[in-house]
Amino acid sequence: MSRLILFLLVLFTFTNRVTYAQAPAEKEVLQLLQIIQKQQTAWNKGDLEGFMEGYWKSDSLKFIGKNGVTYGWEATLQRYQKGYPTQEAMGKLTFKVVSIEALSPQQVLMIGQWKLDKEKATQGYFSLIWRKIEERWYIVVDHSS
Numbered sequence: 353m354s355r356l357i358l359f360l361l362v363l364f365t366f367t368n369r370v371t372y373a374q375a376p377a378e379k380e381v382l383q384l385l386q387i388i389q390k391q392q393t394a395w396n397k398g399d400l401e402g403f404m405e406g407y408w409k410s411d412s413l414k415f416i417g418k419n420g421v422t423y424g425w426e427a428t429l430q431r432y433q434k435g436y437p438t439q440e441a442m443g444k445l446t447f448k449v450v451s452i453e454a455l456s457p458q459q460v461l462m463i464g465q466w467k468l469d470k471e472k473a474t475q476g477y478f479s480l481i482w483r484k485i486e487e488r489w490y491i492v493v494d495h496s497s
Contacts, residue, residue, distance in 0.1 A: 376452060477497055
C-alpha cells in the first residue's frame with residue numbers, strides 16, 4: 353500500500369510540473385494580440401524599429417530562421433534591415449495566430465502564420481516565446497520559417 357501511495361505522490365508531483373501548459377488569462381491574451389497587431393501595423397508602415405518594440409531589447413533575444421540563430425535585439429533589427437531595405441521590399445504583413453498557451457505564469461507560447469503580400473508573395477509559420485518582464489510582455493524567442 354505504501355508503495356502505491358509513494359508512486360501516486362511522485363506521479364502527481366511530476367505531472368503538475370510537466371503539464372502546466374494551459375490557456376493564459378483572457379487579459380494576457382489580449383495584451384499579446386495587441387502587441388502583435390502593433391507589430392503588423394508598424395511593419396506595414398515600413399517602421400522596422402516600431403516592429404521591433406515587441407521584442408525583448410536584450411542581447412539574449414533569439415531569432416531562429418532558415419539561416420540559423422541570430423542573437424540579440426540589435427542584430428535582429430540589422431537582419432531585418434538587410435532583408436527588407438525598403439517599404440516596397442517589406443510588402444504587406446498579415447499575422448494569423450493559431451494557438452496561445454501558457455508555459456508558466458511568466459511565459460507563453462504563441463504559434464501562428466505570417467504572410468507577406470508583395471510582388472512575389474511569401475508565407476510561413478512562427479512560434480514565439482513571450483516572457484513577462486517588469487509587467488510587460490516581450491518576444492524572447494522567435495522561430496520563423
